[in-house]
Amino acid sequence: MKKLLGVVAAAAAGYVAGVLFAPKSGEETRKDLQVKKDELEQKAAAKKEQAKEVLDESTEKVKKGVTQISDEAADFSKKASTSASRISKEATTIGAQAKRSLGRAADTATKTTKDVSESVNKLR
16 A cells, blocks of 8 residues: 555656646646646545445455354354263263163172082082
8 A cells, every 4th residue: 555655646746747847837737737636536536435345345244254154153062062962861871771781790790609609619
């Protein structure tokens, strides 16, 4: 942006110097300067309007993107929460099944130990 302003300032200075040394009357020179000033003001106003349009468009796109990201994050969070809940329930179920299975295995081991002990006692 600074380079653009520098180029515009240099062009304006060159134009003014050229006009000042041109073989025209003061009134003609002032009219020419006024015309060029008006043209530059119109161009500046047009560029300002373009910049405002780009800013507005960009702002709208950013807002849309933020909304979309927020919606996707909320959806992901909901799915993750549901999955975590399912995993927790399944882990609880598997834990209860493991406890029952280990209990039966312990009972079987105790019974087997008792049976073997009785058999050994018969041999004595």
